Amino acid sequence: MVSLRTFAFASVAALGLSLAACSGASSQTDGGTVELLNVSYDPTRELYEEINPLFAAKWKEETGQNVKINMSHGGAGKQARAVIDGLDADVVTLALAYDIDEIAAQTDALSKDWQSRLPNNSSPYTSTIVFLVREGNPKDIRDWDDLVKPGVQVITPNPKTSGGARWNFLAAWAFAKQRYGRDAQAQEFVTRLFRNVPVLDSGARGSTTTFSERGIGDVLLAWENEAFLAQKELGEDKFDIVVPSISILAEPPVTVLDGNAARHGTTELAKAYLEFLYTPEAQDVIGRNFYRPTAEAVKAKYARQFPQVNLVTIDGEFGGWQAAQQRFFNDGGVFDRIFEQRR
Amino acid sequence: MASLAAPAAIEGQYLDFRSPLRWRRGRKAKRPRSIIPGFGLTMGFTLAWLSLIVLIPLSLIFLRSAGMGWEAFAQVAFSPRAIAAYRISFGTALAAALVNGVFGLIIAWVFTRYTFPGRRMFDALIDLPFALPTAVAGIALTAIYANNGWLGQYLEPLGITAAYNPIGITIALIFIGLPFIVRSVEPVLIDLNVEVEEAALSLGAQPWQVFAHVIFPAIMPALLTGFALALARGVGEYGSVIFIAGNMPFESEIAPLLIVTQLEQYNYDGATAIALVMLAISFAMLLFINVVQAWSRHRTGA
Numbered sequence: 001m002v003s004l005r006t007f008a009f010a011s012v013a014a015l016g017l018s019l020a021a022c023s024g025a026s027s028q029t030d031g032g033t034v035e036l037l038n039v040s041y042d043p044t045r046e047l048y049e050e051i052n053p054l055f056a057a058k059w060k061e062e063t064g065q066n067v068k069i070n071m072s073h074g075g076a077g078k079q080a081r082a083v084i085d086g087l088d089a090d091v092v093t094l095a096l097a098y099d100i101d102e103i104a105a106q107t108d109a110l111s112k113d114w115q116s117r118l119p120n121n122s123s124p125y126t127s128t129i130v131f132l133v134r135e136g137n138p139k140d141i142r143d144w145d146d147l148v149k150p151g152v153q154v155i156t157p158n159p160k161t162s163g164g165a166r167w168n169f170l171a172a173w174a175f176a177k178q179r180y181g182r183d184a185q186a187q188e189f190v191t192r193l194f195r196n197v198p199v200l201d202s203g204a205r206g207s208t209t210t211f212s213e214r215g216i217g218d219v220l221l222a223w224e225n226e227a228f229l230a231q232k233e234l235g236e237d238k239f240d241i242v243v244p245s246i247s248i249l250a251e252p253p254v255t256v257l258d259g260n261a262a263r264h265g266t267t268e269l270a271k272a273y274l275e276f277l278y279t280p281e282a283q284d285v286i287g288r289n290f291y292r293p294t295a296e297a298v299k300a301k302y303a304r305q306f307p308q309v310n311l312v313t314i315d316g317e318f319g320g321w322q323a324a325q326q327r328f329f330n331d332g333g334v335f336d337r338i339f340e341q342r343r
Numbered sequence: 344m345a346s347l348a349a350p351a352a353i354e355g356q357y358l359d360f361r362s363p364l365r366w367r368r369g370r371k372a373k374r375p376r377s378i379i380p381g382f383g384l385t386m387g388f389t390l391a392w393l394s395l396i397v398l399i400p401l402s403l404i405f406l407r408s409a410g411m412g413w414e415a416f417a418q419v420a421f422s423p424r425a426i427a428a429y430r431i432s433f434g435t436a437l438a439a440a441l442v443n444g445v446f447g448l449i450i451a452w453v454f455t456r457y458t459f460p461g462r463r464m465f466d467a468l469i470d471l472p473f474a475l476p477t478a479v480a481g482i483a484l485t486a487i488y489a490n491n492g493w494l495g496q497y498l499e500p501l502g503i504t505a506a507y508n509p510i511g512i513t514i515a516l517i518f519i520g521l522p523f524i525v526r527s528v529e530p531v532l533i534d535l536n537v538e539v540e541e542a543a544l545s546l547g548a549q550p551w552q553v554f555a556h557v558i559f560p561a562i563m564p565a566l567l568t569g570f571a572l573a574l575a576r577g578v579g580e581y582g583s584v585i586f587i588a589g590n591m592p593f594e595s596e597i598a599p600l601l602i603v604t605q606l607e608q609y610n611y612d613g614a615t616a617i618a619l620v621m622l623a624i625s626f627a628m629l630l631f632i633n634v635v636q637a638w639s640r641h642r643t644g645a
Binding site: 081106158197200201209215325 | 418419422423424482485486489490491492506507585586589590591592593600603604605606607608609610613
């Protein structure tokens with residue numbers, strides 16, 4: 001009992017301390033160093049690790065100011081929710097426009113037309129969805145229609161919880177729509193595809209682990225950059241990349257959260273930071289990290305790395321993210337119906 | 344933990360809970376005045392702390408889902424998929440708690456009744472599932488029980504798939520729940536008088552009769568406490584389960600994942616609706632276990 005009471009007092013004391021700590025913390029400028037918070041999604045970790053020091057050096061050269069860029073990584077949806085709930089980000093660099101749309105809708109940190117403020121739908125880099133198969137491609141998987149064959153196991157995360165998985169789903173849909181023509185047939189196709197999925201992880205990295213470490217499945221649907229990274233990290237002799245006949249242009253967008261940046265006095269810095277992503281210097285880093293660069297000059301340099309794919313866009317094929325989310329992934333949408341049929 | 348484990352032993356102290364009014368009339372009251380001072384202060388702390396840590400966050404769940412209207416609530420909270428998820432969550436948590444009830448009891452028995460080299464070290468190991476980040480546990484268990492894992496590769500030829508299905512979920516929950524049983528039962532077993540058992544034996548009882556009529560009734564309340572804690576923990580567990588579950592809707596999708604799914608759609612109301620149903624079921628189960636516990640304590644006269 002005594003120990004319990006001690007515990008209670010200790011807890012009260014701890015609470016008091018943490019409250020004091022909270023009120024004392026977080027001032028953005030401190031002795032000539034400006035801080036910037038970039039809230040991003042999971043696979044960009046390595047990319048921004050390389051880009052941030054380059055930008056800091058350039059900013060220092062131009063303005064004499066030291067800049068410290070803080071990163072926060074996590075699942076894109078989770079990150080967007082954190083920003084909505086009050087995470088004080090200056091810029092967000094997320095996986096889907098839909099997530100930033102939600103921030104715009106639920107807070108007044110930025111205007112709804114944010115995506116037109118920077119070139120290429122505010123996406124300094126793009127990516128696409130490819131297949132990662134086991135060495136030598138034993139099941140001879142060449143294109144999307146090989147994925148629905150009996151006996152082929154497909155690994156993809158859950159589109160309800162993973163942004164990457166939504167791109168996977170839509171790419172499969174786009175293929176079926178072009179091949180068979182009608183929505184009903186496309187739905188039939190993705191239903192068969194998901195019948196071949198033995199495990200639905202909640203995020204892209206989880207699926208990569210399931211496929212590469214657990215040895216489950218014959219093909220992994222993955223971000224192109226994740227597929228290259230898996231090959232690099234886990235050995236080129238273990239996996240092959242297969243590029244399907246058709247895929248989707250994934251545009252991970254970036255934007256300044258004007259409201260937050262204005263409050264921190266970092267508007268100029270935040271804008272310069274995102275514009276820097278479009279410079280040849282940053283674009284080169286982007287290419288090296290297996291994202292597709294958007295600047296023409298750098299594109300040519302990495303042309304050999306990235307095979308030509310027939311890419312559909314979310315706006316052209318599905319009428320934008322809001323419509324796609326509503327139709328396919330929200331409750332009662334196409335994806336839910338697939339699993340209700342399966343029962 | 345000790346106070347949770349042996350409520351009977353400290354019951355005398357519950358007598359202190361009297362209203363301030365009766366406190367003043369202390370001398371006239373039948374029961375003796377408490378010799379421990381400071382009831383008002385500590386009770387104040389208790390209420391303030393409980394409100395801050397438990398009641399206010401939980402009432403927010405009620406408030407949030409109260410605002411959404413019955414139809415919208417039922418649509419999310421009682422969809423076929425949600426009901427399948429509740430069944431999986433509560434079913435696997437129940438199975439895991441039952442398994443832990445049996446094996447946790449045996450472990451607690453071994454640790455309290457026998458001495459052997461390394462006993463203290465093994466005893467300390469029991470607490471590891473408390474300390475380990477649950478995601479680490481989930482990844483480790485998956486690595487072991489997946490079809491290419493250390494144990495999974497021997498289970499597969501037997502036709503047992505131990506990961507990516509409800510069996511996998513149960514395995515993770517057994518891991519998570521074990522310390523609750525062991526730590527609840529241990530102190531009671533230590534306090535149990537060996538003389539009583541010896542008396543029973545000398546009066547001609549068979550060993551199984553000693554267990555069934557002497558030992559088991561005494562540890563029953565503590566075992567139920569541990570069972571309830573393990574069950575409650577298992578129902579809400581997310582981090583470790585998510586890696587080993589496979590997460591297929593209607594097959595191996597747990598209710599906490601559905602909550603995350605709702606949040607992923609920015610549907611905060613939907614998330615709280617599912618949370619509310621889980622909360623209600625959990626509360627009913629815990630209440631039921633408490634009633635059984637009180638009944639069994641009453642019956643054995645402990």
